[in-house]
Amino acid sequence: MKRTLSKMLVASGLLLGSSLLGVSHAADVIVSKPDAAKGEQLYANGDASRGILACASCHGAAGNSTLPVNPNLAGMAHEYIAKQLRDFQGKDGAQPARRAAGGANSVMTAIATPLSEDDIKNVAYYLSLQKLDFEKAATATKEGSMERGQHIWRGGLAERGVPACAACHSADGMGIPSQFPRLAGQFPSYLEEQLKLFRSNDRANSPMMHDIADRMSDSDISAVADYAAGLR
Numbered sequence: 001m002k003r004t005l006s007k008m009l010v011a012s013g014l015l016l017g018s019s020l021l022g023v024s025h026a027a028d029v030i031v032s033k034p035d036a037a038k039g040e041q042l043y044a045n046g047d048a049s050r051g052i053l054a055c056a057s058c059h060g061a062a063g064n065s066t067l068p069v070n071p072n073l074a075g076m077a078h079e080y081i082a083k084q085l086r087d088f089q090g091k092d093g094a095q096p097a098r099r100a101a102g103g104a105n106s107v108m109t110a111i112a113t114p115l116s117e118d119d120i121k122n123v124a125y126y127l128s129l130q131k132l133d134f135e136k137a138a139t140a141t142k143e144g145s146m147e148r149g150q151h152i153w154r155g156g157l158a159e160r161g162v163p164a165c166a167a168c169h170s171a172d173g174m175g176i177p178s179q180f181p182r183l184a185g186q187f188p189s190y191l192e193e194q195l196k197l198f199r200s201n202d203r204a205n206s207p208m209m210h211d212i213a214d215r216m217s218d219s220d221i222s223a224v225a226d227y228a229a230g231l232r
């Protein structure tokens with residue numbers, strides 16, 4: 001009887017040890033951090049052997065873009081950047097969630113599709129550690145629509161069911177990390193384009209933003225996009 005009990009305890013100990021090892025391994029996988037150095041290398045230089053272009057050629061050094069058609073990415077939450085890169089991908093013939101006007105693939109689809117999951121996490125993490133240069137960043141330029149833009153940003157359009165942008169993107173436009181992106185300092189023309197893509201559902205990766213943009217006129221979109229860019 002004692003011998004049988006001893007065997008059972010040994011077996012139980014082995015099982016418990018295996019379980020703990022499994023949990024430990026799973027924890028290692030979950031908490032392992034992306035590699036910012038690898039992300040910087042890929043961002044700055046790309047990987048010609050895999051057909052990956054350098055992100056910096058469009059989005060600028062350390063994510064500070066100088067081209068209005070390409071957004072600033074410096075300091076964005078890594079979860080947000082990673083999600084957008086995945087949404088641009090068109091793997092296995094699937095239609096990307098983020099497309100250009102008219103439903104055509106975005107230029108970003110060809111750039112993002114070769115990226116592995118590790119590539120995405122590394123680049124996103126690297127960018128999240130960078131700082132947006134607000135002294136050189138875009139700002140509001142349309143004085144005539146400033147009041148309208150401010151009204152929409154702070155109070156929305158109650159008569160059309162448009163909520164205040166500040167409710168999600170914060171009063172100063174800095175957003176809520178991992179949930180809603182920073183819009184302050186972004187190019188007004190880029191923000192305007194994205195709102196119109198949400199409205200047409202060519203950018204189909206946020207049902208909430210589609211519903212909001214669908215209730216806004218072109219002038220509403222232009223006004224709030226310009227106002228958001230000037231926030232600090």
